[in-house]
Amino acid sequence: MAVQVLSEAQRRKWDSSDDQLFYAEPRFVQHLDEAFRARLTALYRERIPAKAVVLDLMSSWVSHLPDDVIYERVIGHGLNEKELAANKRLDSHWLQNLNLNQEIPLKSESVDAVLIVAGWQYLQYPEAIASELLRITRPGGQLIVSFSNRMFFTKAPQVWADGSDRDHLTYVAEVLMAQGWPKPEIVAEETRAVGWKGLVGGKGDPFFSVIATKAS
Numbered sequence: 254m255a256v257q258v259l260s261e262a263q264r265r266k267w268d269s270s271d272d273q274l275f276y277a278e279p280r281f282v283q284h285l286d287e288a289f290r291a292r293l294t295a296l297y298r299e300r301i302p303a304k305a306v307v308l309d310l311m312s313s314w315v316s317h318l319p320d321d322v323i324y325e326r327v328i329g330h331g332l333n334e335k336e337l338a339a340n341k342r343l344d345s346h347w348l349q350n351l352n353l354n355q356e357i358p359l360k361s362e363s364v365d366a367v368l369i370v371a372g373w374q375y376l377q378y379p380e381a382i383a384s385e386l387l388r389i390t391r392p393g394g395q396l397i398v399s400f401s402n403r404m405f406f407t408k409a410p411q412v413w414a415d416g417s418d419r420d421h422l423t424y425v426a427e428v429l430m431a432q433g434w435p436k437p438e439i440v441a442e443e444t445r446a447v448g449w450k451g452l453v454g455g456k457g458d459p460f461f462s463v464i465a466t467k468a469s
């Protein structure tokens with residue numbers, strides 16, 4: 254049983270219809286700009302060893318992993334079959350609405366790295382998800398939760414919709430630690446826009462990551 258952090262009010266969202274309806278049509282778009290994506294791929298290159306078993310939870314048609322690193326297996330999860338089928342990085346995938354069912358259908362201690370990109374902000378029961386992710390992660394394995402400063406506002410629970418970037422970082426860390434994850438590392442950085450905009454000082458999407466490592 255997960256340790257509850259949120260109140261019922263904090264779990265509420267403007268659009269309470271089934272999330273599966275919101276994601277029924279595939280969106281073959283990038284949710285994050287090129288600067289953010291480059292930073293994320295660099296972080297994955299640094300942190301996730303080759304031959305790791307990787308789970309990209311709340312995925313789409315892109316996983317942001319470096320193209321030249323070979324992992325043992327990349328498992329994907331999301332809400333749209335066409336997006337996941339188009340994701341060339343995935344060896345397998347499944348669909349599951351995590352706001353209806355938080356049980357992750359993977360064996361205990363079977364994954365080396367769990368990735369969530371621009372997804373945590375839609376979780377209404379993050380405590381149960383964090384607890385499940387701790388169960389399926391191998392000792393010494395990592396959970397990397399990354400996001401920027403944007404969201405589909407109507408689909409984000411109140412706790413996220415009302416919070417600042419700093420609040421979001423603290424909140425993710427708090428939920429993880431409440432379920433037994435060790436204190437996570439926080440990465441909070443500005444990015445430089447790609448191309449001429451960056452050359453004249455333009456900024457890209459801000460980059461935030463909460464990285465927790467399961468005790469060995």
Ligand SMILES: C[S@@+](CC[C@H](N)C(=O)[O-])C[C@H]1O[C@@H](n2cnc3c(N)ncnc32)[C@H](O)[C@@H]1O
Pocket residue numbers: 272276283284310311312313314315330331332333349350351352353369370371372375
């Ligand atoms: C903004 S997209 C990010 C997709 C992808 N991680 C990326 O980097 O482009 C949000 C994703 O969260 C996932 N998602 C949102 N609500 C969900 C829910 N209730 N249950 C499961 N997944 C959900 C879907 O996979 C959706 O594609």
